[in-house]
Amino acid sequence: MHRTSTSSAWMRASEVERMNTVTLTVKKQPELYLECENVNPDVFAGKKADQIAKLGAFQGKEISTLGDFFTITGEAGATAADTKIVINGDCTKMKYIGAKMTAGEVVVNSACDMYTGSWMKGGKLTVNGDVHSFCGLALAGGEFTINGNAGNYLGAAYRGDWRGMSGGVLRVKGNAGSDVATFMTGGEMIIEGDVDIHLGTHMEGGKIVLKGNANRRVGGQMVKGEIYVFGKINVMMPGYKPVGEKEMEVDGTKATFVDYIGDLGERHPKRKGEVVYGHLYMKK
């Protein structure tokens, strides 16, 4: 069901010729960090360049405008779905780009800071660079692609929260840090490189595909869901037990996987009389 809904969102977003494009080019670097909560298609929708330039952006406790930091050209579509945002220039000190977006498209041709693409519900967000920690938090829908590396807490729940990534597709071409996909309940995350410790902690649904290696504690306290590991896990959690092998195609790769169930130290629900476990599939 997830695949269908995200691919139809992708179809809408890819009809680029029908989308209006707004281009933001960084003209001044913030002294601290710039909170770009207003840089997303939902806020831009229906606005012209001069109106967008007047939108607020916090730097510390002071509020300035997007126009103070970006040269803005083009105009947004009538709705978020008809709006594409392209951001050029160095965004390493910009937070919250694309956060909470529900439709449309954002392309950032730079690295970004924290909270990029967090609480995203739909549309397409592409970062052509690295992202810092806490990006893609509690992703609920849409497609978030990072063509670089990601920091810690990628696609995790917000600090303290138990509601992590629940939908959408999050793809990282490079490596990710620790505590990735904590409290995941749905959706799909593909990490093409390696991760550090704590992958999929408290996971209760959804699917993680790790093409590289993991350090330690993969699937700690996992209740439900699937983690596929193509490479090696440095130290395996003690709460996992091999139950057989499976031939599968995972993100375009056909291979044999060893099926581990766990985390056996955690509670597990029953469905139709059968105990449901989390599955950790290790590529042979």
Next chain:
Amino acid sequence: MSEYIIKNGHVFDPTQGIKGDKKDIAVKDGKIVDKVGSSAKVIDASGKTVMAGALEVHAHVAGPKVNAGRWYRPEDKHFDSHKTAGITRIEGGKSIPTVFKTGYEYARLGFTFAMEAAMPPLYARHVHEEIHDTPIIDEAALPVFGNNWFILEYLKNHEVENTAAYIAWILRQTKGYGVKCVNPGGTEAWAWGLNCLTIHDPVPYFEITPAEIIKGLIEANEYLGLPHSMHLHQNDLGNPGNYKTTIDSLKLAEGIKATNNFGREQVLHSTHLQFHAYKGTNWGDFESGAKEVMDYVNKQKNLTIDTGNVTLDETTTMTADGPFEHHLHGLNHLKWFNVDVELETAAGIVPFIYDPNNAVFASQWAVGLEIALYAKDPMRCFITTDHPNAGPFTRYPRVYSWLMSKKVRDERLNSFKKADKVISATNLANMDREITLYELAAMTRAGPAKCLGLSKDYGGLKAGMNADIAIYNINPDKFPSTGPEIEKAFAQVAYLFKSGKICVEGGKVVDMGHKETFWVDAKVPENKQVMHDIKEKFLRYYSINENNYPVPESYAPHQHIISVDASQ
């Protein structure tokens, strides 16, 4: 200080029997007076409702447990932290607001007093630090006694005098206001991995029953003649079938008369009764027991209660009922906080989502409203949400809308996903009563003031009383008909006077007032036995020295001491 005259408002004041008559209220030097000079500032209250400031009888608003909730739930304030223009600070948090937001929000709702419902004596300093930082409203805190080793040992032998001497000592050390009792014996049993689910379950090691604790604490409270009565959170909270334990607990007060100089008539206040009024044996055959419990309460003049209305929100449960919080964690698997407070008490915290699509939570919502609607005497039934346990106190306006309008209430009831189940398990659908503004003034002002022993200064608009006045944008002749309109009218007072000062105007906080911390200094005959026991327990068990135990005056610089003398 300035003089004011509030003109032409519709006044509701149960202490004088005024039921919406147009009347002018004069204010001078922080008090309500008969008349003021011609230079007094005129507040036009025509077409508005004028009541005394409201009193919160039971809420968890200050102290270590509340703060633990704040630090372990950053997500509670993540999307809800904002700074508005003006003199207020950043306001953050929904179910566990910052101290500043707590003060502002109570004031905006028309409150001028709040009782912190559970103070662990050992951490009383923290409670007072937070109370001191909560602006505008006056506050007090009830130390918890129901699982305290001294109390368990004294009451095992029914030593009421020793119990009273120890209570008096604790009130002075902690700057406490009265006697709170949470899950008597059960929280101590929890330290042994057990609980007390009826009033006859013995507490391990101490070999005393909850019934003996409850009765003994009531007697000690009346021996001292404290302004407030014993304040009880009964055993077996939140479980189907618990209404019997509730009635058994309330029966312990039969035949005991209130002894005090504060006009208080009850000897037992039973709190968040909604959680204690369930029939059935499990959540499948659950039924409301509100009628049975309220039939008993209505007959017994020496009882008061508060409702504990479920507001159907995401919230944070927190109580000194440690075993109950563990039970909740087992139900929703969300993060669980638990702490043991040495010889005194314990606490637990679990976030909770009262999902209206769930038949159990929707039924709890109905039971809470039934409690208030079955109450025959609004002077003995007060509206609470056991903040934040059944919902945040900021939802009072919504609770009022459900109680004051059958239409609004039935719309909510009939739109539940499991409406049929809720309607068959409860009596709410058949209840036509609508709480009037006059009854609301009794349930939120005059009643709680009398119950807390504060009726001399609070809860009414008689000359000589505190000029704590809430003016709402409600014309009683054209009472709003929709839920959102009723909510809006109660959520933002037109004016709030605190001790004669305008602190809120048009829903906006304009003055931080001069809040006071109330505590009770009870004089008792010299008791060498109790003093010896205290010294011994500090030496043997406590992690701190006795000299570091009391709350210094600097922690409550604006204290208001109520003295009682039980030494004769």
